[in-house]
Amino acid sequence: MAAYSTYTDVELTSLLKVGDQAAFNEIHKRYYALLYNHAFKRLPYREEVKDILQELFAFLWNNRASLILTSGLAAYLYSSVRNRVINVFTKQKVRTAYAASLQDYLVAGENxxxxxxxxxxxxxxxxxxxxxxxxxxxxxxxxxxxxxxxxxxxxxxxxxxxxxxxxxxxxxxxxxxxxxxxxxxxxxx
Known part of the structure; x- marks a missing residue:
């Protein structure tokens, strides 16, 4: 069994694309804590950060064969986390606006x-x-x-x-x- 911790990101990505579970585990081990801290600075809700990372790694595994990394694995992972955090804020903004409009409607009390x-x-x-x-x-x-x-x-x-x-x-x-x-x-x- 090879020592995956010594592999570069490029080597791990290549192995991931062919379905190597150990390469995926090494990527997860190598980046999970870093990505968690990165996301938590922007979104201070532990459970939401965990959900974001779980979605990201599930997406990474499920789409491994078609994965195209133009700027490297680390850049891809950080960008993905950033985009998912932005999506959370966008969804919260939509929910807040909807709740406010519903509240206005209820206060008006008329059709x-x-x-x-x-x-x-x-x-x-x-x-x-x-x-x-x-x-x-x-x-x-x-x-x-x-x-x-x-x-x-x-x-x-x-x-x-x-x-x-x-x-x-x-x-x-x-x-x-x-x-x-x-x-x-x-x-x-």
Missing amino acids: VTDWRLREKELAALIEREITALPPQMRRVFELSRNEHLSHNEIATLLNTSPLTVRKQVQNALKILRSKLGANLFLTFF
């Missing part, structure tokens, strides 16, 4: 889709009632509420008095209030 549907239906109902107003009253009301014009501006635009405009808006509001209900009306106007 947003249902609320939007009701809002659209209500807007359509209000629009129908506004359309049913007498033409001059509707024009004055729309200029006041949709165009945000003052009574004086509307009076100038329609060549009428500001008092007439004011009365038209009051009458429109009275009609809408009676048709839509006082509570609903106060919510939107």
Whole structure:
């Protein structure tokens, strides 16, 4: 039996590719503690670091035949550990964002889709009632509420008095209030 501890990384990698279990054991023995310390500096959770290393060595063994190392075994192992640590942080970030959005949803306590549907239906109902107003009253009301014009501006635009405009808006509001209900009306106007 050869003393695998004297083999170089290149020799161990070659033996690993052909399925030499002892070469794999030597790689594991040679790098496990170093990789553990490397990962633990970035991710101070022992169990997660152990999981990362177990996944790495399992991947190394399972993919040994197709393994291509362009910069050497040590560089490959360190890069793999670094990438797996980054993946852990990325997954934690996604979990945190998901938990926060779920918490926001629970705090809101309402079904947003249902609320939007009701809002659209209500807007359509209000629009129908506004359309049913007498033409001059509707024009004055729309200029006041949709165009945000003052009574004086509307009076100038329609060549009428500001008092007439004011009365038209009051009458429109009275009609809408009676048709839509006082509570609903106060919510939107």
